[in-house]
Amino acid sequence: MQFRVRDDGASVHVALEGQLNFAANEDFQVLLGQLASHKNKKVVFDMTGLSHIDSVGLGLLYIAREDMAEGGASIVLAHPRDNVLRMLQLTEAHKTFEIQR
Amino acid sequence: MIHSAPPPSEVFSICRPVRPLGLAVDGPVSEDLADQCAALGLLIGTPDAVHADERLLSGIASDDSIRRGIGGDFSGFVELGDEGLLGVGLRCFETVRSGGLAISLKTRSAYALPTLDIVCDALRDCMGLAPGERADLIGICLGEAISNAVMHGNLEVPAHLRVNSEGFQRFRQIMHERLNDPVLACRRVEINILPRGHDFIAVMVSDQGAGFNFAEHLNHTVDSEAKSGRGLGLISRICASLLAEDGGRTLTMTFAR
Numbered sequence: 001m002q003f004r005v006r007d008d009g010a011s012v013h014v015a016l017e018g019q020l021n022f023a024a025n026e027d028f029q030v031l032l033g034q035l036a037s038h039k040n041k042k043v044v045f046d047m048t049g050l051s052h053i054d055s056v057g058l059g060l061l062y063i064a065r066e067d068m069a070e071g072g073a074s075i076v077l078a079h080p081r082d083n084v085l086r087m088l089q090l091t092e093a094h095k096t097f098e099i100q101r
Numbered sequence: 102m103i104h105s106a107p108p109p110s111e112v113f114s115i116c117r118p119v120r121p122l123g124l125a126v127d128g129p130v131s132e133d134l135a136d137q138c139a140a141l142g143l144l145i146g147t148p149d150a151v152h153a154d155e156r157l158l159s160g161i162a163s164d165d166s167i168r169r170g171i172g173g174d175f176s177g178f179v180e181l182g183d184e185g186l187l188g189v190g191l192r193c194f195e196t197v198r199s200g201g202l203a204i205s206l207k208t209r210s211a212y213a214l215p216t217l218d219i220v221c222d223a224l225r226d227c228m229g230l231a232p233g234e235r236a237d238l239i240g241i242c243l244g245e246a247i248s249n250a251v252m253h254g255n256l257e258v259p260a261h262l263r264v265n266s267e268g269f270q271r272f273r274q275i276m277h278e279r280l281n282d283p284v285l286a287c288r289r290v291e292i293n294i295l296p297r298g299h300d301f302i303a304v305m306v307s308d309q310g311a312g313f314n315f316a317e318h319l320n321h322t323v324d325s326e327a328k329s330g331r332g333l334g335l336i337s338r339i340c341a342s343l344l345a346e347d348g349g350r351t352l353t354m355t356f357a358r
Binding site: 019021022023025026029032051052054055056058059060063066067082083086087090091 | 212213215217218234237238240241244245248251252263265266269270272273276277331332335338339
């Protein structure tokens with residue numbers, strides 16, 4: 001997985017690319033470190049470039065959400081591809097995350 | 102009274118004749134590897150020289166080599182280890198003899214390479230699975246099965262660690278350690294794909310870990326915010342049929358096309 005972080009002041013945009021899966025641990029840890037300084041902001045994970053997410057990757061998003069909620073930040077999952085959206089729907093992720101099509 | 106022996110009669114086999122299977126080796130062929138192939142009934146040679154009904158490509162695993170193995174000229178890819186084919190599941194050879202596709206990788210390779218993308222592309226290009234909802238759902242199951250085989254099967258990393266940030270750190274550390282363990286990292290993840298008539302396709306994902314109690318895990322329920330433990334439940338909801346074999350080391354998922 002690769003990512004790019006852009007802070008536009010009001011919100012933080014995180015563009016994800018590749019696979020958010022069991023092999024993304026190290027990259028995701030780096031991402032969490034970068035996001036730790038963005039408190040009280042909306043963090044938009046742009047999933048346009050994400051080709052696959054598995055249940056491990058989904059678990060990482062839940063962990064990120066909990067960590068960032070402590071700093072007053074909230075997460076939005078934006079523009080998932082069809083297969084990624086299917087995974088989010090199957091796991092009822094919409095009950096926890098705001099999902100923007 | 103002495104009975105005479107019955108006249109010899111023609112012997113009929115109920116088994117199908119074994120189709121010649123060749124191992125195309127992309128690299129030098131050691132004497133040990135040649136002996137292993139002989140014992141397994143495999144023809145062996147370089148990719149240009151081995152002629153058989155079905156052929157498996159073998160060599161060093163890379164994105165290119167695996168894709169070449171499951172593309173046009175071959176019916177699968179087997180990553181060669183220091184000890185040749187030692188540890189490769191016989192299921193791979195049987196799958197290819199039956200007209201399917203087989204991939205055998207070391208755990209380290211299955212982790213580092215885009216294994217799921219490669220297999221999904223093969224389902225589309227070699228098995229005629231049209232892009233769309235079915236293909237997406239099969240990809241989700243395959244991703245979960247490969248993830249389970251690598252993490253919980255071969256690397257024996259417990260799932261319950263990933264409950265929070267601290268657990269995630271521990272999980273990362275254990276994954277890192279075990280991917281550098283020469284024994285665990287060389288255990289194999291094998292993916293076998295077989296068409297079942299026109300309407301179904303069977304995908305088997307095997308590992309070489311300790312196995313698990315399939316029935317117990319299948320009955321395990323998770324809430325919507327769970328950080329782990331979803332994989333098998335997802336798979337069972339999507340598959341037309343789901344079987345565990347080899348003490349939980351092989352998951353056979355059958356999907357409607």
